[in-house]
Amino acid sequence: MLNNVKQSVLIALWFVFLTFPLLVVKVNTLKNIVEWRWLNMLWVAIGAFVLSIIWRWAMAQRQLKNKKAEIGEEELVKPGIGQRLLEDPKIFKPTLAVIALATLVFPLVVDIYQTNIMVLALIFVVLGLGLNVTVGLAGLLDLGYVAFFAVGAYTYGVLNSFFGFGFWISLPIGGLMGALFGIALGFPILRLRGDYLAIVTLGFGSIAKIVIENWEEVFNGAKGIANIPRPGFFGAEMTITAATTYTYYLMILMVIFAIFITNRLKDSRIGRAWMALREDEIACVAMGVDMAKTKLGAYAFGAFWAGLAGVIFASRNTYINPNSFTFMESALVLSIVVMGGMGSIVGVIIAALVLILMPEYLRAFAEYRMLMFGAVMVLMMIFRPEGLIANVRRKYTGRKVTTEGANV
Amino acid sequence: MEYFLELSSSGLVRGSIYALIALGYTMVYGIIQLINFAHGEIYMIGAFVALIVSGVLTIYGFSGVSILILAALIAAIYAAAYGYTLEKIAYRPLRNAPRLSPLISAIGMSLFLQNYVLLAQTPDFLPFPALIPDFDFMEPIAHIMGSPELVILVTSAVSMVALTVLIKYTRIGKAMRATQQDMTMARLVGVNVDNVISMTFIIGSVLAAIGGVLVGSYIGQINFYIGFMAGVKAFTAAVLGGIGNIPGAVLGALVLGLTEAYAAGYISSAYEDVFAFGVLVLILILRPSGLLGKAVKLKV
Numbered sequence: 001m002l003n004n005v006k007q008s009v010l011i012a013l014w015f016v017f018l019t020f021p022l023l024v025v026k027v028n029t030l031k032n033i034v035e036w037r038w039l040n041m042l043w044v045a046i047g048a049f050v051l052s053i054i055w056r057w058a059m060a061q062r063q064l065k066n067k068k069a070e071i072g073e074e075e076l077v078k079p080g081i082g083q084r085l086l087e088d089p090k091i092f093k094p095t096l097a098v099i100a101l102a103t104l105v106f107p108l109v110v111d112i113y114q115t116n117i118m119v120l121a122l123i124f125v126v127l128g129l130g131l132n133v134t135v136g137l138a139g140l141l142d143l144g145y146v147a148f149f150a151v152g153a154y155t156y157g158v159l160n161s162f163f164g165f166g167f168w169i170s171l172p173i174g175g176l177m178g179a180l181f182g183i184a185l186g187f188p189i190l191r192l193r194g195d196y197l198a199i200v201t202l203g204f205g206s207i208a209k210i211v212i213e214n215w216e217e218v219f220n221g222a223k224g225i226a227n228i229p230r231p232g233f234f235g236a237e238m239t240i241t242a243a244t245t246y247t248y249y250l251m252i253l254m255v256i257f258a259i260f261i262t263n264r265l266k267d268s269r270i271g272r273a274w275m276a277l278r279e280d281e282i283a284c285v286a287m288g289v290d291m292a293k294t295k296l297g298a299y300a301f302g303a304f305w306a307g308l309a310g311v312i313f314a315s316r317n318t319y320i321n322p323n324s325f326t327f328m329e330s331a332l333v334l335s336i337v338v339m340g341g342m343g344s345i346v347g348v349i350i351a352a353l354v355l356i357l358m359p360e361y362l363r364a365f366a367e368y369r370m371l372m373f374g375a376v377m378v379l380m381m382i383f384r385p386e387g388l389i390a391n392v393r394r395k396y397t398g399r400k401v402t403t404e405g406a407n408v
Numbered sequence: 409m410e411y412f413l414e415l416s417s418s419g420l421v422r423g424s425i426y427a428l429i430a431l432g433y434t435m436v437y438g439i440i441q442l443i444n445f446a447h448g449e450i451y452m453i454g455a456f457v458a459l460i461v462s463g464v465l466t467i468y469g470f471s472g473v474s475i476l477i478l479a480a481l482i483a484a485i486y487a488a489a490y491g492y493t494l495e496k497i498a499y500r501p502l503r504n505a506p507r508l509s510p511l512i513s514a515i516g517m518s519l520f521l522q523n524y525v526l527l528a529q530t531p532d533f534l535p536f537p538a539l540i541p542d543f544d545f546m547e548p549i550a551h552i553m554g555s556p557e558l559v560i561l562v563t564s565a566v567s568m569v570a571l572t573v574l575i576k577y578t579r580i581g582k583a584m585r586a587t588q589q590d591m592t593m594a595r596l597v598g599v600n601v602d603n604v605i606s607m608t609f610i611i612g613s614v615l616a617a618i619g620g621v622l623v624g625s626y627i628g629q630i631n632f633y634i635g636f637m638a639g640v641k642a643f644t645a646a647v648l649g650g651i652g653n654i655p656g657a658v659l660g661a662l663v664l665g666l667t668e669a670y671a672a673g674y675i676s677s678a679y680e681d682v683f684a685f686g687v688l689v690l691i692l693i694l695r696p697s698g699l700l701g702k703a704v705k706l707k708v
Contacts, residue, residue: 188692195437196696200685382501
């Protein structure tokens with residue numbers, strides 16, 4: 001214990017040294033004055049000391065857990081609360097009913113501003129579910145996911161401003177365009193391994209933004225496309241409030257649709273092929289899985305959802321410009337997937353809601369949002385790599401044969 | 409012709425900056441197969457520390473070359489400290505984790521460091537003092553290559569030679585090469601692998617910080633976001649040359665720098681990044697292991 005404290009004091013001193021020029025000194029080169037912010041130094045010292053103690057304790061716990069797992073005393077993946085919620089029908093059904101009721105009445109009890117934020121959060125749920133397929137199931141790290149989101153949004157924007165296409169025609173076209181781009185971008189990078197894939201997708205993401213920004217004739221450049229109509233309902237005139245509420249219910253339907261599809265897909269032939277590919281590419285190919293088709297499928301499928309979400313995003317904002325499609329959005333969606341637990345659908349939904357809603361409601365927190373994201377991503381990987389709600393693999397068990405034979 | 413030379417000189421300058429950063433990527437990748445996404449941030453922190461130090465020193469009445477040397481020195485020390493700490497916190501606990509984990513941890517660290525500088529200092533661009541003096545003997549060709557360009561080229565070349573010597577002829581260099589070949593075996597023959605990895609991060613960070621100081625002084629302004637794009641470009645350069653391969657990183661960086669300069673000069677400066685990534689994709693399709701990389705056979 002004393003040793004721990006001593007070490008932590010040293011670490012605190014080290015961090016005081018590290019953060020000294022950036023946190024304490026602030027130079028104003030125009031007025032030629034130096035601002036010394038000594039108070040920050042104190043905060044860093046205290047913060048680093050406390051965090052270091054927690055860190056050392058957590059590391060010790062982690063080691064203990066690993067050791068136990070090695071000996072086999074403890075099962076590595078215990079079914080957590082989340083898993084029990086999902087599997088025990090006694091808890092699961094009422095919970096589902098409560099959630100369903102809450103989502104249904106939500107726009108009726110809150111004002112338009114809240115509904116609008118919720119729509120955004122739901123858009124990110126769909127994005128998260130989509131990327132979850134590419135990253136979580138198939139294990140293909142995609143750092144340019146926002147490009148497909150942009151493809152969807154701009155498909156609607158361009159189709160609408162040039163040809164007057166409505167929301168409902170653009171929605172499937174947006175999704176298909178996303179999938180098409182997914183395949184087109186997936187082709188050249190099929191042979192690349194994980195890390196190369198990451199950098200190339202990152203490149204594609206920034207290329208998409210550059211092209212949108214500079215192609216004035218089609219995308220209207222940095223000015224963006226304005227006056228995009230909200231989703232229509234058989235041509236009925238709607239007030240903004242009604243339209244927002246309507247978009248909200250649409251989004252709910254879409255989320256349910258996305259959950260249904262991804263959930264079914266997970267247990268399908270291609271879903272299992274994705275997971276196999278993630279675990280061991282060589283073994284998977286040796287077992288006769290067509291690598292090219294499977295990987296492209298994962299890309300196309302993930303991109304499809306991004307395209308759909310993009311169309312809805314454009315119609316929600318009624319205005320799009322390239323700044324909505326930066327690497328930060330890709331990182332945000334990725335952290336949703338990582339925090340939720342890769343491959344876990346419930347986890348992704350919770351993470352998306354938390355990450356989008358929290359900065360909206362905690363304004364003070366918004367400034368520190370990206371800082372926290374970064375820290376959470378690191379800590380998550382170290383202490384809870386399986387995410388908030390671990391994706392427990394389905395076990396395929398045969399029916400138990402009882403000796404009596406009668407009651408099966 | 410003159411325009412071509414001008415573009416070539418600016419391409420070479422860019423390329424050598426990319427090379428300084430790319431070396432850090434490639435060395436780390438060679439040893440622990442990790443894309444150190446936060447490496448660009450180390451470069452940015454190097455530039456910031458240099459800016460702050462030179463600001464303080466100017467106010468306290470230092471002048472000229474002494475500022476440049478002190479700023480670069482302190483920036484290098486801090487970058488090394490940050491690189492070392494980064495590895496200890498974000499990567500060492502994940503040494504045996506699945507490969508996606510350290511990568512995501514690295515992206516997290518990159519976000520964290522960017523926003524740390526943003527919150528600690530400022531989101532705006534800061535003017536960076538021109539630390540590199542103008543030499544008289546460069547006057548006749550100043551329109552093609554000025555003194556800052558010359559200093560950048562010479563400094564990068566010297567750093568790279570120093571790195572080569574370090575890796576080829578010193579004890580720690582030998583240990584690094586051994587670890588790169590086979591970590592388990594290196595450990596068995598008594599190499600302290602953890603120290604070697606820390607050392608790799610430190611060396612890479614120092615090189616990145618040198619790059620940061622040079623770029624800041626050359627371009628004249630920095631902000632918290634410069635590291636991200638520079639990091640991506642430098643990593644592209646490292647992949648281009650064959651990742652894990654030190655001469656490859658330098659070659660890839662020069663190719664990338666020249667491509668960008670010509671694309672910006674002859675076609676459109678708005679699309680230079682598109683060309684940079686286009687070259688990357690093209691090379692990865694044609695030669696998946698990069699220009700100088702050896703094709704790795706996957707073993708089961």
